[in-house]
Amino acid sequence: MRVVRAEQFGKPDVLVVEHAPDPEAGPGEVVVGVRVVPLLFLDTQLRRGWGDAWFTLELPYIPGSGVAGVVVSVGKGVDPAWVGRRVVTDTGAQGAYLQKAAVPVENLIPVPEGLGLQEAAALMYDGRSAMRLAELFPVRPDEWVLVLAAAGGLGSLLVQLAHAAGGRVIGAAGGKRKIDLVRELGADAVVDYTEPGWSGQVRSLTGGRGPELVFDGAGGRIGRAAFDMIMEGGMFSAHGAPGDRFAPIEPQEARSKGVMLSGVDEVTLSGAEARRLTAEALSEAVAGRIRPVIGHAFPLERAVDAHAELEAREILGRAVLLV
Numbered sequence: 467m468r469v470v471r472a473e474q475f476g477k478p479d480v481l482v483v484e485h486a487p488d489p490e491a492g493p494g495e496v497v498v499g500v501r502v503v504p505l506l507f508l509d510t511q512l513r514r515g516w517g518d519a520w521f522t523l524e525l526p527y528i529p530g531s532g533v534a535g536v537v538v539s540v541g542k543g544v545d546p547a548w549v550g551r552r553v554v555t556d557t558g559a560q561g562a563y564l565q566k567a568a569v570p571v572e573n574l575i576p577v578p579e580g581l582g583l584q585e586a587a588a589l590m591y592d593g594r595s596a597m598r599l600a601e602l603f604p605v606r607p608d609e610w611v612l613v614l615a616a617a618g619g620l621g622s623l624l625v626q627l628a629h630a631a632g633g634r635v636i637g638a639a640g641g642k643r644k645i646d647l648v649r650e651l652g653a654d655a656v657v658d659y660t661e662p663g664w665s666g667q668v669r670s671l672t673g674g675r676g677p678e679l680v681f682d683g684a685g686g687r688i689g690r691a692a693f694d695m696i697m698e699g700g701m702f703s704a705h706g707a708p709g710d711r712f713a714p715i716e717p718q719e720a721r722s723k724g725v726m727l728s729g730v731d732e733v734t735l736s737g738a739e740a741r742r743l744t745a746e747a748l749s750e751a752v753a754g755r756i757r758p759v760i761g762h763a764f765p766l767e768r769a770v771d772a773h774a775e776l777e778a779r780e781i782l783g784r785a786v787l788l789v
């Protein structure tokens with residue numbers, strides 16, 4: 467089978483297409499024929515060598531950690547009725563930019579009728595994280611919710627969920643294409659944080675009081691500016707660090723403003739809880755309550771271009787690889 471490997475840490479062109487032996491399903495496992503791989507912004511950061519405080523990667527490695535596809539074979543002890551079923555699944559340490567993955571059967575999340583594999587792949591991580599954040603920070607009608615990196619994979623779902631819950635949503639993103647998308651997704655107001663004065667706009671939209679709830683997918687200085695304007699007693703999810711730095715906020719500062727602060731650990735999910743939340747996101751999409759935005763689908767062989775576009779912040783919503 468073909469795989470994409472990072473031979474070293476560095477620019478997108480460290481990714482090379484190679485051949486590897488097809489995996490076999492061991493006892494309790496299935497082999498998934500991969501059709502779609504969700505590309506996370508995080509994949510580009512790990513490829514550059516960032517994130518060793520949280521992730522252990524040994525070179526060479528296959529990037530990614532989840533796929534959507536069809537079960538092609540089962541190992542000993544696994545119900546053969548799985549063969550032919552459409553699933554999404556975590557692939558663990560073997561990576562995900564590959565044509566076939568052997569995974570434990572308990573990792574499989576069936577893709578419901580009526581949902582395409584591209585959509586399911588796009589929702590695999592963003593959907594579970596968005597569902598988790600919606601549980602942690604239930605949006606109350608009419609409260610002001612600021613979503614940063616609102617045109618991204620996760621942000622675009624948070625805009626939709628907060629809007630559906632009756633919140634007054636301010637979507638913040640970089641550039642016209644992105645803020646146009648955020649408006650289409652249901653934001654009541656949009657701001658472009660690549661323009662000066664964006665935080666003043668948020669303050670005036672909220673009548674000077676600041677947002678009650680901030681979903682910070684941007685981190686760094688943008689996240690910090692949002693914390694500085696959040697309403698006393700508000701809630702702040704500091705889960706984003708696409709510029710390599712989470713919003714610099716001391717827990718003590720949050721306590722003194724009465725702000726409930728949570729970090730990326732709250733959306734770092736695994737096991738049964740992660741599968742429950744992904745399955746919920748897939749059902750929400752079938753019911754039409756959330757819509758993943760697939761900004762670009764690249765063939766597996768063009769992983770280098772995909773990473774370059776992601777890093778250049780050119781992608782709307784989620785990008786995927788087609789295998």
Ligand SMILES: NC(=O)c1ccc[n+]([C@@H]2O[C@H](COP(=O)([O-])OP(=O)(O)OC[C@H]3O[C@@H](n4cnc5c(N)ncnc54)[C@H](OP(=O)(O)O)[C@@H]3O)[C@@H](O)[C@H]2O)c1
Binds near residue numbers: 688706709
């Ligand atoms: N997806 C998940 O399930 C999940 C789970 C836990 C944590 N997170 C974290 O949450 C953040 C957003 O997640 P995502 O996966 O949905 O990514 P994404 O929003 O699809 O992509 C990242 C976006 O961040 C924005 N951004 C802001 N400041 C940036 C900077 N300094 N450098 C580069 N981009 C910057 C860019 O959008 P603009 O051009 O509009 O600024 C960029 O497109 C990431 O840090 C991610 O690791 C995501």
